[in-house]
Amino acid sequence: MTTTVETIVIVGAGIAGTHAAEALRIEGHEGRIVLIDRDTQLPYDRPPLSKEYMLGESSETDITLQTHENLTELRIDLKLGVDIVSIDSEKQTAVLSDGETVKWDKLLLTTGSSLRELPIKGSDLEGIHYLKTLSDAKAIRRKLDDIQQVAIVGAGFIGAELASSFKKLGKEVTLLERAPLPLAHILGDEMGEYFLQMHQSEGVDAIMEDSVVQFNGDTHVEEVLTEEGRTIPCQAVIVGVGVIPNTALLNKELQIDRGYIVNEFGETSLPNVYAAGDCAMWPFLGNNIHIEHWDHAINHGKNVAKNMLGGEQTSYKTVPYFWSDQYDYRLQYFGHTKNWETTVLRGNKEDKEFSYFYLNKSNVIEAALLVNQPKNALPVRRLINQQHPVVPELLPNTDIKLKECMYVEAN
Known part of the structure; x- marks a missing residue:
């Protein structure tokens, strides 16, 4: 893809920001990319910190997302140990904490979240x-x-x-x-x-x-x-008592509700300003939601990066997903729901291998929890994405394939 966008500034070199910067080059952006982060470390992967890194099973090198050599090859100007103090949306400039002023054509906020x-x-x-x-x-x-x-x-x-x-x-x-x-x-x-x-x-x-x-x-x-x-x-x-999205970068025209509010393309209420990852509130099945996990940060960052370059816009419709490894359990959660109507268990909890579905009043699966059942990940993701009613009575029967549990209207 060719682009007339010259300079793109990304605030936050975490998972969303780093993958967005890489995606810009993959999508053909030839202009300048400035990646800014208050941290002094090279961009790294955070999920292993509580698991593999804490157990000594992975090193700092193992969790590094980009080396200096990779960043040089991608022509990404990484500025560590600095933050953005303010932006001028009319002049399209950003003032950094070290006093530097950076001109931008597009600005991407991937500022993540802070601990309570x-x-x-x-x-x-x-x-x-x-x-x-x-x-x-x-x-x-x-x-x-x-x-x-x-x-x-x-x-x-x-x-x-x-x-x-x-x-x-x-x-x-x-x-x-x-x-x-x-x-x-x-x-x-x-x-x-x-x-x-x-x-x-x-x-x-x-x-x-x-x-x-x-x-x-x-x-x-x-x-x-x-x-x-x-x-x-x-x-x-x-x-570990929760997080707060980092929305310190304020502007009277920048809409915020817990996180920076974006549309399905990652656009904020300010022209040429985008947001992705933990700091954003984005639309999913009619509601603005906020997700704090690795999978979302990567996919959202890549999607928004592509949309920043112009051309045909692509809606972000990825089914939310996160996982957690605890003891000998792999826990996977798909979708998003707070007000489910019914739940259905598929499998046996005593076997440490089962799926648990959250249905709305129309018998549509809004979310699902998989415990040691990675084989069900793909069909579950499809069921949630299709938003088609299922027959609740069929879901518990493990002899019936998940795709065969969908409700079919009689002719």
Whole structure:
């Protein structure tokens, strides 16, 4: 593809931004590409930080997305350790934190998200960690030999994966969650109960419906105090209580609702300004949604990059997907739903291999959770993408292929 676009500036060198920059070259962009990030590390892959990297099964080199040589070959001007302070949408310029002003023809925001912090007494003690960056992971790994007991605050996917990793490392793990069940706000109570029992069966002390109110210790954390009066001894605390999309780059014409609002092509409310990945709210099946995962970041970044070059626009219609590896479980979630009408189990939970479907009132599958069933990934993705009603009574029957569970009108 040929393009008249000269300079494209990408803010954020994470998964979305790095893959978008690469996609621009693949799609034929010959102009300048400036990739900016506040981090000082070469672009790297974040999902392994809580799993393979934490376990020592992968190195910093293994998780690097682009080397200096690759970036030079792709003619990508990488600026690390700087951020954008402001943009002028009329002049199409961006002011960087080091004082430089960069002119752009198209601007792509892939600013990702930041971790929510826990501002309680003792939060400044040594040994209290958050896991977002490679530097965070390095800091935790350096202390592993000194840690026997670890408290993990938050039983979301990062907290759950870290619980799994620390158990594999032989540590005593306490998992604290203020909700009644882990992940129930995404997966429902039945699956929340399943994952609670999964962690408990692996030896994790999983405490639900309790919150941390204080960290105790002289200079280093020694114990966690909870609202219900529990005292949990530990030599390290990992806090994982959610994220906030990075939308610090503001403009009175830039629409924001949790993240930068974009249309199906990745366009924001400002001309020639786009957004992709964790920082964006994008349309899926009639609703603006926000997804924080590797698969979405890659696909959205590539799609928006292509649309930035002009020509025929391509709607982003990829079915949302994320996965999580915990113990000997591969968990895969497809789709997006908050208000499902019914759920259907296909398979046996005791076998550690099953599929769990979330249906709306029209018997359309809006989302599905696969546990150790990667073979069902493709047909499930197709069913969600087609948005065709299914026969709920057929779904539990594993002798019937998934594609044969769709409702067929009589002639």
